[in-house]
Amino acid sequence: MTPEAEKPIPEATKPDVSQRFTKADRLLKPNEFQRVYRRGKQLHSSLFTVFALRNPLGRTRLGITASRKTSKLAVVRNRCRRLVREAFRRHRAQFPAGWDLVVNVKHPLTKAAYALVESELARLLKKL
């Protein structure tokens, strides 16, 4: 599937781009989620729905939701969350800054490969 496996590695070694993902980069409280749901704009894909709302912090924060409707198995839901988080973490430098994002996972993502999640997330966030 991926002919050149070494491509992500030189990107990661760039000194100015941090791929770290700390608590400051996440949405942590229910009212933060509710604010994004109520006032944010929606972007749709077959894999997930993204709610986005501008914040004054200058950095983009992420929250991920995988409901029981997505999959009954907690293992599968956890993997969905981690795939989305990984895709966001690796390519955050390419995304616009200063947004609060909430990603709602849909059922088809349970069978999707990581590369597909990466490209879909990048495609949606270009619309911001």
Added chain:
RNA sequence: GGGGCGGAUCGGACGGUCGCCGCCCGUCUUCGGACGGGGGGAGGAAAGUCCGAACACCGCAGAGCGUCGAGCCGGCUAACGGCCGGGAGCGGGUCGCCUUCGGGCGGCGUGCGACGACAAGUGCAACAGAGAAGAGACAGCCUGACCUGUUUUCCCUUCGGGGAAUUCGGGUGGCGAUGGUGAAACGGUGGGGUAAGAGCCCACCAGCGGAUGUGGCGACACGUCCGGCUAGGCAAACUCCUCGUGGUGCAAGACCAAAUAGGGAGAUGUUCGAGGGCUGCUCGUCCGAGUUCCGCCGCCGCCGCAAGGCGACGCGCGGGCGCAAUCUCCGGGUAGGUCGCUUGAGCCGCCGGGUAACCGUCGGCCUAGAUGAAUGACCGUCACCGUCGGCAACGGCGGUACAAAAUUCGGCUUACAGAUCCGUCCCUUCA
């Protein structure tokens, strides 16, 4: 060597890159944190939430009823509906004996089950069948008894008949052996008995009740004697008996506590001093923004011929004065945060006790604590399985389970690719 069953253990390995969540150490800090280093980070079921506990709060004088649950015996356990051992029962296997060829009895493995009481009471049993619980008479069997018809023979006769024996019937009646039905039909075999029969009587067997002996802690087993000859099934039907049971659950609960708006106490200090108390009145003094003042509306009472007046009332309406302002303290408490939160009925090992479950001495170890919720993603090599190509070495492709902590333990149940070990049984091969 292969397969079945039971038990135990494990649940891909190594390396690299980028990350995540706690802990420890060091440095810096604007006290928010940042950086560097070290070390740890899902399970046998973490799951389902079916039981049992710990712990916490609320309730509670004591006892009982009710509800719900448990239910052979003994042991283990903190406890249990769990586990271990045993008993009786049921099913199937195999061997032996008997056989009316349906099966029965005994021995040996083995499997299963929520296994108190239906001989306390109540209730239930479709269809079929004669009859389904102190039942029943369809077919059938009987002619000893009573009534009656009839065949034949004999006797008597007042010739109308009558009597006795006998044949075949009918009715009253007797019967529960035989037949068939059903899941289930009120013991079995043999003999006696009878008109025919029947535990009606007897013997033996099975089963039941009582007494008793031996063994066993006990469930129970093996006997002896007596009794009456049959007492059916279902309590995962109501019920009865014995035992247990207060409720809610870590989002339990404890602590800290912003902003805002309330509550309480006090201080400073400016102004209006209404109203009230002390008094007969004024002055004065004290309390001091209250049940304040004005108007309107509604309603009620009293007075009046009436217009109206007076008084009282209203979670009434409108307006005015005032209740100001500042500071300090106290209390409840929301957002938020901290604790509870992982050292525990803990794990590993040796030895000892016990048939076992399990227990004990000693020694060693510390092994996840998240909270919109960490334990991940990608790549490479190897291992295993399948498939394709190939004589082969090998190469390509695909796959490697079930499933992830959420207060913590002990069980149960359910899901699960594969690997290893032990025990046991069967088949095959070799010696």
Added chain:
RNA sequence: UGGCGAGUCGUCCAAUGGUAGGACAUGCGCCUUUGGAGCGUAGAAUCGGGGUUCGACUCCCUGCUCGCCAG
């Protein structure tokens, strides 16, 4: 996390422990020029696995699926 409740033809509902029934839908036939309506007729189900019972949709145990409630 804790606590409740429900699963029956394709759909919506019935059924003391005793032959699983009705309506609509579907197929076929009749009727009609044709369709509809009507009439007749047929097929079709107890969530899975055990147990109790002579016999289970019903009673008991255990899984699965769906729904609801509290915070």
